[in-house]
Amino acid sequence: MAINEDLWIFTAQCPSRLGTVDVVTRALAETENYVVAMNSYDDRATKSFSIRVELRPLKGEDSLERFRSIFGDRAAPFDMQWELTSPDHRPRVAILVSKFDHCLNDLLYRFRKGELAMDIPLIVSNHPDLKPLADWHGIPYFHLPITAETKPQQETELWRLIREYRCELVVLARYMQVLSPELAARLDGRAINIHHSLLPGFKGAKPYHQAWEKGVKLVGATAHYVNDDLDEGPIITQGVQPVDHGHYPEDLVAKGQDIESQTLARAVRYHIEKRVFLHGNRTVVFPD
Structure with a gap:
């Protein structure tokens, strides 16, 4: 969306039918709402239609x-x-x-610089380590430790905080816990996770070190919506960068964390700018 321009965003989804674009643009023209940018897509696989319009009301609230x-x-x-x-x-x-802290630090920087048009009323962690970073930004930090035995109680408190602070989106910025199916269902379509994308799939501790031992040639990251299938929710954005034999494990970690930060920030921005449409387990994403 154009920076510093007073544009509204219209979004819609419906089954695929003749006249979908026309019914939107005709109504906007008749009511004196000027179309600045428009994206639409008809998905043959799901027989569904999505549209996003940036518009300028020519007569202000009256047009709207x-x-x-x-x-x-x-x-x-x-x-x-x-x-x-x-x-x-x-x-x-x-x-x-x-x-x-790399993804959190990046999001807070972009938020502070005005790149991400959102408010961050709270940060929640299962460890106390990043509280000084939250304190520096003046954001409440809640430490909710978790064990296998206390997971239900911890998630109950987490859900209470999300509701109390009226959060529309939850971002897992390297939150190293798997959400329960119950909480994932409650956050369907409004929780974004980031994880490394390495081939083959390296699980467990030190995935970048495992990747180095196999001589990988690409490192990357995937940002996706959370569902009850671990790391298999609808994908929003991905990032990738080539590497070679001259990159040691610490180099892969540094490159991977940089890609993770950028990919997560892009996914968050696309979500808050209403660019992402869910089509089953797939997404339609209108880039800027």
Whole structure:
């Protein structure tokens, strides 16, 4: 979205039908809402349609109210689920972390610089290590330790905090815990995770060291929505970078953490800018 431009975002999804683009653009034109940018996609596999429009109301709130008053009836025959998002809207985002600080630090920097139009009302961790970083940014930090025995109680408190702080999105910024199926279901479509993408798949401790021992030629990261299948939720963004025999384990770790940070930040931005549409276990992502 254009920086410093007062643009609203219209998003919609519906079954694939003739006239979907026309019903949106015609209504916007009739109510004097100027289309600045538009992306649409018809998914043959799922027979579903998605559209995202950045628009400028030529007569301010009057244009928007006129659109709202007529579009509901016009959208109904298409079974269209739609939303108008104000340029002033800043989603409230909870960040979950463990001990690694690179993704958290990157998100906080981008937030502080205004790259990510969101608010961060709290940071939650199963370790106390990153509290000084949260304190420096003036963000409440909740230490919720967890063991196999206390996991249900810990997740109950975590869910309570998410609701208390009215968070629309949860970001797992290297939160080294697997969410229970119950919590994953509650956060369906609004929790983003990041993990390394290495081939073959290296699990357990020190994956980059395992990768070095196998002589990998690519390191990367995947950001995806959380579901009850470990690291198999709908993918939002991925990043990759070539490496060679001259890169030692510490080099792979550094490159991997950099890619993880960038990939997670891009996924968060795409989500808060309403660029991501879920089509079953796949995503449609409209890049900027």
